[in-house]
Amino acid sequence: MTKFSTPVPSLNQLPVCHQNTKSIIGLLRQCWHWCCQVALVQPSLISYLEPLIRLILPNFRAQWSHARVVDIQQQAGFIHLTLRPGRRWRGFIPGQHVQLVLEINGRAISRIFSISSSLQLFQQQGLIRLTIQQQSKGLMTSHLMQWLKPAVDAGSLSSVPVHLSAATGSFVLQQQKPLLLLAAGSGITPIHAMLSSVTRLTQPVLLIYSFRGAEQMLFAESWRELQSRFPLLQIQFVDTNLRQRLQPGDVETWCNSQPQCQVYLCGPSRFSLDWQNKLLALGVDASAIQQESFGLAAVPFLVAAAAGAEKPESFPIEIRQSTQVRNISSTQGSLLSSLEAAGFNPSYGCRRGICMQCLCQKNQGLVRNLLTGEISDVGPGMIQLCISQPLSAVELSLPSS
Amino acid sequence: MNERINSLQQLAMADSVANNSHADADISSSQSGEPFPANSAATVHTGHSIQEIAASNVRQQTGRFSEAQASALAADLDALASATRDEVGSADSRYLLKIVQLQRVAAISGRLLMVAGFWSAWWWGLGVLFLALAKILDNMEIGHNVLHGQYDFMNHPYLNSRTFEWDIACDAKSWQRTHNYEHHTYTNIIGKDRDFGYGLLRLSDDFRWRLQNSWQILTYFLLSTLFQWGVSYHEMAAERVFLGRKKADRVSQISDAQLKKAFFGKGGRQLLKDYLLFPLLSGPMFFPVLAGNFLANLLRNWWTSTIIFCGHFTSQVHVFTPDVCVNESRGHWYYRQMLGSANFTGPRWFHILSGHLSCQIEHHLFPDLPAYRYLQLAPQVAAIAKKHGIAYHSGSFVRQYLSVLQRILRFSLPGHDRQVASSM
Numbered sequence: 001m002t003k004f005s006t007p008v009p010s011l012n013q014l015p016v017c018h019q020n021t022k023s024i025i026g027l028l029r030q031c032w033h034w035c036c037q038v039a040l041v042q043p044s045l046i047s048y049l050e051p052l053i054r055l056i057l058p059n060f061r062a063q064w065s066h067a068r069v070v071d072i073q074q075q076a077g078f079i080h081l082t083l084r085p086g087r088r089w090r091g092f093i094p095g096q097h098v099q100l101v102l103e104i105n106g107r108a109i110s111r112i113f114s115i116s117s118s119l120q121l122f123q124q125q126g127l128i129r130l131t132i133q134q135q136s137k138g139l140m141t142s143h144l145m146q147w148l149k150p151a152v153d154a155g156s157l158s159s160v161p162v163h164l165s166a167a168t169g170s171f172v173l174q175q176q177k178p179l180l181l182l183a184a185g186s187g188i189t190p191i192h193a194m195l196s197s198v199t200r201l202t203q204p205v206l207l208i209y210s211f212r213g214a215e216q217m218l219f220a221e222s223w224r225e226l227q228s229r230f231p232l233l234q235i236q237f238v239d240t241n242l243r244q245r246l247q248p249g250d251v252e253t254w255c256n257s258q259p260q261c262q263v264y265l266c267g268p269s270r271f272s273l274d275w276q277n278k279l280l281a282l283g284v285d286a287s288a289i290q291q292e293s294f295g296l297a298a299v300p301f302l303v304a305a306a307a308g309a310e311k312p313e314s315f316p317i318e319i320r321q322s323t324q325v326r327n328i329s330s331t332q333g334s335l336l337s338s339l340e341a342a343g344f345n346p347s348y349g350c351r352r353g354i355c356m357q358c359l360c361q362k363n364q365g366l367v368r369n370l371l372t373g374e375i376s377d378v379g380p381g382m383i384q385l386c387i388s389q390p391l392s393a394v395e396l397s398l399p400s401s
Numbered sequence: 402m403n404e405r406i407n408s409l410q411q412l413a414m415a416d417s418v419a420n421n422s423h424a425d426a427d428i429s430s431s432q433s434g435e436p437f438p439a440n441s442a443a444t445v446h447t448g449h450s451i452q453e454i455a456a457s458n459v460r461q462q463t464g465r466f467s468e469a470q471a472s473a474l475a476a477d478l479d480a481l482a483s484a485t486r487d488e489v490g491s492a493d494s495r496y497l498l499k500i501v502q503l504q505r506v507a508a509i510s511g512r513l514l515m516v517a518g519f520w521s522a523w524w525w526g527l528g529v530l531f532l533a534l535a536k537i538l539d540n541m542e543i544g545h546n547v548l549h550g551q552y553d554f555m556n557h558p559y560l561n562s563r564t565f566e567w568d569i570a571c572d573a574k575s576w577q578r579t580h581n582y583e584h585h586t587y588t589n590i591i592g593k594d595r596d597f598g599y600g601l602l603r604l605s606d607d608f609r610w611r612l613q614n615s616w617q618i619l620t621y622f623l624l625s626t627l628f629q630w631g632v633s634y635h636e637m638a639a640e641r642v643f644l645g646r647k648k649a650d651r652v653s654q655i656s657d658a659q660l661k662k663a664f665f666g667k668g669g670r671q672l673l674k675d676y677l678l679f680p681l682l683s684g685p686m687f688f689p690v691l692a693g694n695f696l697a698n699l700l701r702n703w704w705t706s707t708i709i710f711c712g713h714f715t716s717q718v719h720v721f722t723p724d725v726c727v728n729e730s731r732g733h734w735y736y737r738q739m740l741g742s743a744n745f746t747g748p749r750w751f752h753i754l755s756g757h758l759s760c761q762i763e764h765h766l767f768p769d770l771p772a773y774r775y776l777q778l779a780p781q782v783a784a785i786a787k788k789h790g791i792a793y794h795s796g797s798f799v800r801q802y803l804s805v806l807q808r809i810l811r812f813s814l815p816g817h818d819r820q821v822a823s824s825m
Contacts, residue, residue, distance in 0.1 A: 035678070038673055039674055039678055041568045061558075062559075110556070349581065350586035352734075356562055356769065357582050359563060372483060382556075
């Protein structure tokens with residue numbers, strides 16, 4: 001049996017719509033929330049008061065809780081960031097992720113990362129660790145190294161405020177069943193949090209972890225320690241630089257010997273998708289597969305486009321609208337015209353970058369601002385569709401209408 | 402059904418809108434003698450008709466501003482904008498935070514002081530002033546500017562143009578559609594910018610004179626008094642939700658039902674807040690607090706409408722014919738924004754209370770730069786205007802306001818060629 005105790009996230013951090021409206025408390029809560037919105041014309045009482053609270057506690061934020069950076073370590077392409085969350089942070093279930101927010105030059109930059117450390121580290125020392133893959137064009141990693149590392153190394157408090165959102169996500173261990181864990185690259189982080197939080201293991205577990213080159217292997221000591229502690233835990237390492245490949249055969253044998261096993265998949269979306277298909281083909285029940293993926297697989301970033309060397313003809317655009325996902329290709333010109341050509345109906349106004357009516361959430365991808373020539377960051381951000389031209393594969397979230 | 406047609410139109414027009422060539426439709430419909438709304442009830446709400454737009458092409462007041470001049474102007478202004486954009490950062494976000502803090506302090510102390518009016522009417526009076534101040538700051542320096550997306554660079558969870566809501570009867574999204582899109586794109590274009598006269602006031606000889614224009618100074622005072630409701634009803638009037646026939650070329654992004662829901666929803670919540678919730682909370686002070694809230698809203702209405710009228714309705718301000726926005730270059734758009742707006746001068750606190758709309762020219766040139774930067778930009782923009790030989794309308798607040806009243810009075814009398822729209 002996999003067993004661990006977890007603090008339950010407090011009620012007030014859950015969005016109102018998920019609360020049970022049938023209970024009287026739920027009703028009162030909704031009523032209070034509505035009254036606050038009407039009386040204050042702001043989303044909540046706490047966000048109305050936040051500016052005043054900041055007069056006394058400069059690091060207070062309504063939506064986030066403050067965190068102190070304790071340590072930053074670099075390891076071949078990864079950053080291990082150790083944080084001490086403030087008292088308002090309500091804990092996590094191993095496998096969940098948080099939003100890390102840095103405030104640099106008046107801008108809040110936020111990215112989502114899985115917590116990679118164990119629950120025990122948080123309960124005993126009040127610390128959590130995030131393991132972040134360094135991206136060549138990533139804002140977050142460059143800022144971490146530029147602004148936070150010097151201060152932390154000097155042992156002083158950094159001038160850059162760091163905040164955390166509440167931990168969220170359902171990629172957590174749930175059932176007392178045999179486990180098959182498949183991880184690739186930084187997809188190992190939530191799985192490391194899960195396994196290192198386990199206190200007693202009574203079911204067989206197979207972890208297959210693939211990485212690119214021995215120096216990219218994360219948590220090497222931790223794996224040794226876990227294997228000596230739990231005889232039921234088998235770990236198979238796959239170093240793709242040594243031409244090793246994850247063998248479907250190994251997985252098949254495991255699935256045959258453990259027909260009840262629960263599968264956890266975590267890696268780039270391409271990896272997750274491939275394995276999901278293979279597992280389904282092996283006869284694993286779809287409900288037994290839990291997966292978390294990140295990133296458009298191997299986004300063909302066109303760095304040369306910045307130099308204006310070659311004109312890209314077309315890039316894939318992934319559009320998420322409520323629960324639907326659609327893939328289209330970009331046409332010449334702005335993203336707005338690409339979307340319209342594909343039959344979407346995003347709101348727009350002036351179509352020349354003045355009115356902000358076509359402001360849209362970009363989850364990832366590079367875009368060029370046609371007015372200023374500015375090139376965006378690869379991560380999430382808001383863009384004006386009418387003056388944005390894709391320079392790579394782009395993922396957008398459209399409001400449902 | 403309407404919604405369906407609109408969305409179809411929208412698709413069909415997607416390309417033509419890109420070139421702004423639906424301005425053609427506007428002209429042709431008026432030329433082809435599409436009748437002015439015949440019934441008088443509709444007339445009030447449909448705004449004034451466009452008179453002989455084609456003829457006004459002949460009387461060019463401003464003279465031609467050539468494409469070469471326009472691109473030189475655009476180069477200078479773009480360089481200024483990009484230099485300023487590079488500076489935008491923590492100073493701007495700290496400033497916004499300070500203003501929000503001031504607004505919160507004013508709002509909370511205003512509401513409490515009004516209740517303290519139980520002991521002395523002086524407290525009540527002070528409370529009204531504080532609440533009015535809070536509402537003015539919320540609407541002008543915070544709401545207007547945040548809803549323009551000026552502070553979106555901060556990635557703030559609620560001080561951003563997508564989710565912010567303000568303490569005024571008008572729904573923020575509706576205001577963004579009419580103000581950010583229509584007013585800022587088609588500034589002072591007769592027949593396309595409803596903000597020019599709000600369909601109620603005749604402010605140039607492009608509009609046919611009607612009897613009701615003779616007492617339009619009174620209409621102006623009434624509009625000023627009910628300003629928040631005027632702003633709130635603005636989009637419904639443009640869409641002819643209750644009165645009048647829809648304009649043939651109008652592209653609606655939103656159905657009438659959604660418009661009504663936003664109008665009554667937001668307006669209702671505001672009424673509930675100021676005239677029931679807070680009075681009830683103050684117990685025995687129910688009626689004084691109700692009256693105080695009413696007065697604070699009134700003060701805010703007068704203040705905002707006065708400031709806004711000074712931005713585009715002074716006598717120096719130019720108006721334009723609809724043909725100017727056909728394939729309009731960025732330079733010509735800049736040029737139109739400069740001639741179509743007017744600044745006024747005053748002390749620093751005056752600029753803050755006006756939401757920096759005292760720098761209307763800078764705001765119209767760079768609507769997405771934080772307003773905090775406008776005072777710093779003003780002398781540079783004035784220098785660029787001088788270099789390119791473009792009028793830079795500025796004056797003291799009193800002078801500009803008197804000039805607005807003069808314009809309202811002047812065009813309440815019939816006339817022909819005193820001031821008409823020009824092409825470029």
